Each structure stands twice: as structure tokens, then as C-alpha cells.
Amino acid sequence: MILDEIVxxxxxxxxxxxxxxxxxxxxxxxRSAAPVPAFDLRRAGEVSIIAEVKRASPVKGLFRRDxxxxxxxVQYREGGARAISVLTDETFFKGSVxxxxxxxDASGLPIxxxxxxxxxxxxxxxxxxxxxxxxxxxxxxDRAQLRDYVAMAREELKLATLVEVHSEPELEAxxxxxxxxxxxxxxxxxTFQVTxxxxxxxxxxxxxxxxxxxxxxxxxxxxxxxxxxxxVDAALVGxxxxxxxxxxxxxxxxxxx
Numbered sequence: 001m002i003l004d005e006i007v008x009x010x011x012x013x014x015x016x017x018x019x020x021x022x023x024x025x026x027x028x029x030x031r032s033a034a035p036v037p038a039f040d041l042r043r044a045g046e047v048s049i050i051a052e053v054k055r056a057s058p059v060k061g062l063f064r065r066d067x068x069x070x071x072x073x074v075q076y077r078e079g080g081a082r083a084i085s086v087l088t089d090e091t092f093f094k095g096s097v098x099x100x101x102x103x104x105d106a107s108g109l110p111i112x113x114x115x116x117x118x119x120x121x122x123x124x125x126x127x128x129x130x131x132x133x134x135x136x137x138x139x140x141x142d143r144a145q146l147r148d149y150v151a152m153a154r155e156e157l158k159l160a161t162l163v164e165v166h167s168e169p170e171l172e173a174x175x176x177x178x179x180x181x182x183x184x185x186x187x188x189x190x191t192f193q194v195t196x197x198x199x200x201x202x203x204x205x206x207x208x209x210x211x212x213x214x215x216x217x218x219x220x221x222x223x224x225x226x227x228x229x230x231x232v233d234a235a236l237v238g239x240x241x242x243x244x245x246x247x248x249x250x251x252x253x254x255x256x257x
Contacts, residue, residue, distance in 0.1 A: 002058050002092075003189050007140050009091050010116045023121055030127035030157065037110040039133040039160035041082055041181065041211045041234040047227050048082035049251060050112060050213065052238030053103050055087065055094040059192055062094070063242045069099040070106035072247060077107045079251025083132070085112040085236055100129050112162060116140060123153055133160035133181070138170040139189065146177040154180065162213060171202050179210055183236065187216040196226060203230045224254055 041048045053069045056062045073084055086103050087095035095114075104111045110132035115122060117136055126134040136149055146163070153159040163179035165171045166188065174182050186198045194217035206212055214227050215236040227235055237254065244250035 001190065003140065006058075006089070006092055006116050007118060010089075010118055013091075014119055014121060017125075018121060023124065026121065026124045026128060030124045033127055033130055036104075036130050036132045037108070039083060039110045039112065039181070041213065043082060043233075046255065047224050047232055048234040049080070049254060050083045050085050050234055050236040051076040051079070051081035051241050051247070051251060052085040052114070052236060053087065053095075053099055054085075054238040054242050055099070056092075057239075058092045060239070063239060067242065068102075070102040072242070073103035073107035073109070075246075075248040076241070076251065077109055079248035080255050080257055081109060081251060082234065083110040083112060085114045085135075085238070088113055088115045088129075097125075097129055100131065104130060117149065120149060120152060123149060123157060123159060127157045127159055131159070133162055135164060135183070136161050137164045138173050139164075139166070143173050143176065146173055150177045150179055154178075164215065165202065166198065168202070168205065171205055175206070175210070181211045181213060182206055183213040183215050185215045186218075196223065199227065199232060200230055203232060218254075221254055221256055224256070 055067050076084055084103050086100040087093040088097055088100055089095050112133045113126040113131040114135045123134055150161050153161045162181045162183045163174040164183040164185050165174050166185045184199045184202050186196055187194045199214040211233040213234045213236055214232045218235045218237050219240045241247045241250055
């Protein structure tokens with residue numbers, strides 16, 4: 001399974017990172033980090049779009065050879081994106097911290113650090129990167145970790161967390177952890193099949209309170225209309241925008257602007 005390979009690689013990366021920069025030093029730098037925009041996804045009468053800077057995937061390979069994260073982020077802002085997600089995993093997605101910083105500085109929009117968080121060290125890293133939010137994938141964390149990371153991010157780091165789920169048990173764990181933003185991944189990480197029915201099914205189980213994000217498989221204005229009927233707050237769109245000849249125009253088309 002690709003996800004297992006990614007987590008194993010991430011453990012090795014973390015061991016090296018902790019040798020280079022001790023967590024005490026990371027915490028000190030994080031505490032002096034400049035303020036960032038709030039990761040606020042709710043927009044009256046509209047499904048907000050989190051536009052993704054994504055160079056590649058382990059399944060589909062490279063999306064765009066000439067990808068310029070700063071230029072792409074500006075196009076996303078011009079197209080009306082509410083926030084930007086940036087892959088920082090290098091081994092499997094060809095992303096980097098530099099991509100995140102470039103997108104953040106060029107756009108001025110709230111940034112989601114999208115990586116495979118398995119240790120609190122990575123949340124401190126996200127704070128140092130001046131991200132507004134970090135991704136937490138329920139499938140790769142136990143319940144105690146998830147609760148601790150959500151609480152630590154909210155209370156100590158002032159960092160939003162997008163807690164990603166794909167099934168009913170994962171959703172239960174996210175809600176139990178006090179997730180303020182629940183991301184429903186429409187992609188089955190075992191089969192890689194994608195269906196918006198996953199959002200339809202799980203959305204009904206989420207009580208009032210958390211913001212709800214639908215992730216993967218969103219490519220048309222009709223998809224956004226469908227998500228609006230489901231009372232979803234935001235959609236995370238990556239490949240469709242990265243591959244578009246004019247990402248700003250594609251964003252406006254999705255938004256119906």
C-alpha cells in the first residue's frame with residue numbers, strides 16, 4: 001500500500017530532521033513566527049475553494065513540469081480561491097517547504113500545509129513555515145495522537161487543522177478529537193477509486209459546528225452545485241487546476257463567477 005510506504009519514509013525523514021534541528025529550537029522559532037491569515041472557509045452562499053499546489057502524485061506521476069508555485073498561487077487568488085493547499089512531501093509528491101513559502105508570499109492567502117503528519121514535530125514545522133493550517137489524516141494516527149494534535153494545534157500553536165476522513169469510524173474519531181474542520185476524502189486510499197457519494201454519505205453524520213471540506217474528484221461547476229446542496233463549506237481542488245491552461249479562469253468557472 002502506497003500510504004504505508006509514505007508513512008515509513010516519513011518516519012525516516014523525521015529522524016534526520018530531528019538530528020538537524022532539535023524540537024526545542026523549532027518551538028522557539030515557532031513562538032516568534034509572524035501572524036498569518038485565519039483559515040476561515042465559510043463564505044455565505046458559496047462553496048469556498050481550497051486550490052492546491054501539487055506537482056505530482058505517486059499514482060499519476062508529474063502533473064506539470066513548469067510549475068511555478070508563486071505564479072500559480074497568484075492565479076488562484078485572482079480566480080477567487082479562499083485558501084491554498086501546498087504539498088510539502090518531497091519523496092512522493094515532489095513538493096517542498098520552498099513551494100509553500102513561495103505560494104504564501106505571492107498570494108497572501110491562508111495556506112494549508114498538506115503532508116503526512118505522524119509526529120507533533122511536523123505541526124511545529126508548519127507553524128515555522130507560517131502556514132495557517134495543517135492536514136491530519138485520521139487513518140495514520142491513533143485516537144490519542146489525533147486528540148493531542150488537534151488540541152495542541154488549537155491551543156498552543158493557534159494553527160487550524162483539517163482532519164481528513166474517508167469512513168464512518170474515521171469520522172467518529174475526528175469528531176471525538178474535537179476537529180474544527182472535517183475533510184472528507186472522496187478517494188479510497190486502498191483502491192484509489194473516487195466518488196462524491198463518500199461526501200454525501202458522511203456529510204449527513206456531521207453535526208452542526210465543524211466546517212466541512214470535500215476533497216478529490218471535483219472538476220466541474222455541477223460538482224460544486226452538488227456540494228452546495230449537501231451543505232459543504234469548501235472543496236479542495238488540485239489536479240484539475242494544476243493541469244488547466246488558465247487556472248484562474250478554471251477557478252471562476254467552478255465558482256460560477
